[in-house]
Amino acid sequence: MSDTIKDTKPRPAFGKISFRNRFVNVFLPPTVLVALILVLWELGSITGILNPIIVPSPIAVVQALADLSTQAFFWDAASVTMRETIYGFLIGASIAWILGTLMGLSDRTRAALYPVTVGFQIMPRVALAPLFLVWFGFGIESKVVMAATICFFPVVLSVLVGLETVDQDYKTFFRSIGSSRWDEYRKLVVPSSLPVLFSGLKNAITLALIGAIVAEFVGASEGMGVLIKKFNFQLEVAYGFATIVALMLFGLILYWIFEFLDNRIVFWRSRK
Amino acid sequence: MQESVGFLQMQGVVKRYETKDGDVHALNEVDLEINQGEFVALVGPSGCGKSTLLHILAGLVTEDQGTVSVWGTPPKAGRTDISIMFQRAVLLPWRTVLQNTVLPAEMRKLPKQESFARARELLTLVGLEGFENKHVWELSGGMRQRVSLAQTLVLNSPLILMDEPFSAVDEFTRERLNIEVARMHQLANRTSVYVTHNIQEAVFLADRVVAMKSRPGEIIEIIDVPRNGERGLDFIESDLFNQKVAQVRYALSSFMEEDSIK
Ligand SMILES: Nc1ncnc2c1ncn2[C@@H]1O[C@H](COP(=O)(O)OP(=O)(O)O)[C@@H](O)[C@H]1O
Ligand SMILES: [Mg+2]
Numbered sequence: 001m002s003d004t005i006k007d008t009k010p011r012p013a014f015g016k017i018s019f020r021n022r023f024v025n026v027f028l029p030p031t032v033l034v035a036l037i038l039v040l041w042e043l044g045s046i047t048g049i050l051n052p053i054i055v056p057s058p059i060a061v062v063q064a065l066a067d068l069s070t071q072a073f074f075w076d077a078a079s080v081t082m083r084e085t086i087y088g089f090l091i092g093a094s095i096a097w098i099l100g101t102l103m104g105l106s107d108r109t110r111a112a113l114y115p116v117t118v119g120f121q122i123m124p125r126v127a128l129a130p131l132f133l134v135w136f137g138f139g140i141e142s143k144v145v146m147a148a149t150i151c152f153f154p155v156v157l158s159v160l161v162g163l164e165t166v167d168q169d170y171k172t173f174f175r176s177i178g179s180s181r182w183d184e185y186r187k188l189v190v191p192s193s194l195p196v197l198f199s200g201l202k203n204a205i206t207l208a209l210i211g212a213i214v215a216e217f218v219g220a221s222e223g224m225g226v227l228i229k230k231f232n233f234q235l236e237v238a239y240g241f242a243t244i245v246a247l248m249l250f251g252l253i254l255y256w257i258f259e260f261l262d263n264r265i266v267f268w269r270s271r272k
Numbered sequence: 273m274q275e276s277v278g279f280l281q282m283q284g285v286v287k288r289y290e291t292k293d294g295d296v297h298a299l300n301e302v303d304l305e306i307n308q309g310e311f312v313a314l315v316g317p318s319g320c321g322k323s324t325l326l327h328i329l330a331g332l333v334t335e336d337q338g339t340v341s342v343w344g345t346p347p348k349a350g351r352t353d354i355s356i357m358f359q360r361a362v363l364l365p366w367r368t369v370l371q372n373t374v375l376p377a378e379m380r381k382l383p384k385q386e387s388f389a390r391a392r393e394l395l396t397l398v399g400l401e402g403f404e405n406k407h408v409w410e411l412s413g414g415m416r417q418r419v420s421l422a423q424t425l426v427l428n429s430p431l432i433l434m435d436e437p438f439s440a441v442d443e444f445t446r447e448r449l450n451i452e453v454a455r456m457h458q459l460a461n462r463t464s465v466y467v468t469h470n471i472q473e474a475v476f477l478a479d480r481v482v483a484m485k486s487r488p489g490e491i492i493e494i495i496d497v498p499r500n501g502e503r504g505l506d507f508i509e510s511d512l513f514n515q516k517v518a519q520v521r522y523a524l525s526s527f528m529e530e531d532s533i534k
Contacts, residue, residue: 173362178350268365
């Protein structure tokens with residue numbers, strides 16, 4: 001067969017050359033940029049252009065971070081904030097998935113639910129934080145609710161868009177082979193919508209972290225938001241910065257988990 | 273069940289599509305009868321209603337007027353005795369070649385083991401042995417159409433409908449695939465309806481070539497192409513072939529507008 005030959009050749013997708021290219025093109029540029037900024041920043045601190053009480057030097061931040069990582073109270077706070085973020089995400093994303101699916105499956109539910117959802121998204125939900133405090137208390141619950149509230153909209157959108165992006169030709173094909181609606185949903189619609197769904201989930205997990213921190217700022221007794229406030233009050237600015245850097249790292253880890261799952265589950269995404 | 277006459281019947285079939293710019297008269301008073309075991313090709317310029325006709329036979333589009341019956345009953349999407357193959361291979365990227373091939377049988381909840389065995393057999397038949405566990409993106413356009421062909425045949429339906437199945441693949445591959453189609457047709461004494469805008473392709477494959485015109489879509493003429501034995505590449509070089517191609521082209525040309533003559 002003339003057309004079978006060219007496709008049986010192995011591809012050097014994960015060969016050495018490709019890895020080197022990836023390193024040079026993907027990892028090197030941001031690393032160089034960040035290193036450059038840090039060097040300038042450190043120089044600013046050494047020369048006294050930057051006041052260390054207001055902006056600590058990068059080295060001071062790294063030292064503070066190293067110190068924090070040996071402290072039990074830091075890990076307790078981290079564990080509280082991570083739990084708030086993850087529970088909030090799970091609850092928010094689940095509700096969003098159910099809502100999005102309901103909207104995607106019938107025009108009538110969509111007509112009813114969509115305007116309400118958008119209205120809720122437009123409302124500045126951060127302003128609800130004091131209310132949540134009253135309703136759900138000073139503990140972890142009010143933060144979970146805040147995280148869920150903030151992260152749920154991108155998931156609704158991604159579910160909706162995902163359900164809509166199913167190719168019409170594929171739907172016709174499924175009809176022609178006698179597919180039930182349930183089989184069409186399960187075997188065509190859901191897999192087709194996964195790539196978009198994952199982009200929504202990645203968005204949502206970072207938003208959930210923001211929601212948790214904001215709620216902690218408004219009122220909490222434990223968590224990384226509380227730590228940041230405390231350090232700032234004590235003028236321990238380097239420790240405040242170190243906590244923010246740690247938050248960023250935790251956020252990155254959460255994001256990477258979803259990036260990893262995305263690449264694993266939607267293995268066909270980058271292919272044609 | 274197997275009366276040889278009127279296996280497939282269309283009478284006075286009319287189909288209009290409503291669009292923003294008014295109705296499109298896709299099919300007008302179409303009468304067509306196809307017998308068991310026949311290979312019928314529909315040819316005509318694009319827009320003459322070939323796909324519409326085929327989709328009506330598959331039960332994917334409903335006619336506005338007239339009667340249609342396949343084996344005595346109106347067509348319905350999902351009938352196991354009708355299989356349709358589309359111009360663009362509709363293969364799921366998250367499934368392997370084998371899993372894609374077996375999909376129509378899976379939807380009908382047919383026994384797994386037999387379906388997979390048949391799918392494997394068909395993949396071998398269309399020249400894809402060893403590619404069962406590959407994914408769609410690893411295949412060329414021609415290979416995808418082969419998978420699509422195997423998928424269309426997996427139910428072993430007595431009626432096979434094909435809508436310009438190879439119009440997007442290169443000429444050499446198309447020739448090979450058409451020889452494959454002719455073989456499959458004869459192998460199982462199937463009835464095939466094949467849509468194309470390529471006259472040579474139509475004459476090569478069909479027992480009868482149905483020439484159509486557009487606006488409104490109507491049948492102009494039906495040209496018989498007598499078959500003596502299996503058709504191979506030698507048929508393309510025969511006088512009969514050239515004569516029939518000329519006959520179909522002549523029938524079509526009287527209705528062609530300048531811009532649609534190739
Ligand atoms: N779903 C549709 N909605 C509106 N017009 C359509 C639709 N499908 C086909 N048509 C129109 O009907 C006519 C016949 O189309 P079609 O059956 O696809 O022709 P062919 O397959 O011969 O190219 C064309 O003018 C086309 O634009
Ligand atoms: Mg067409």
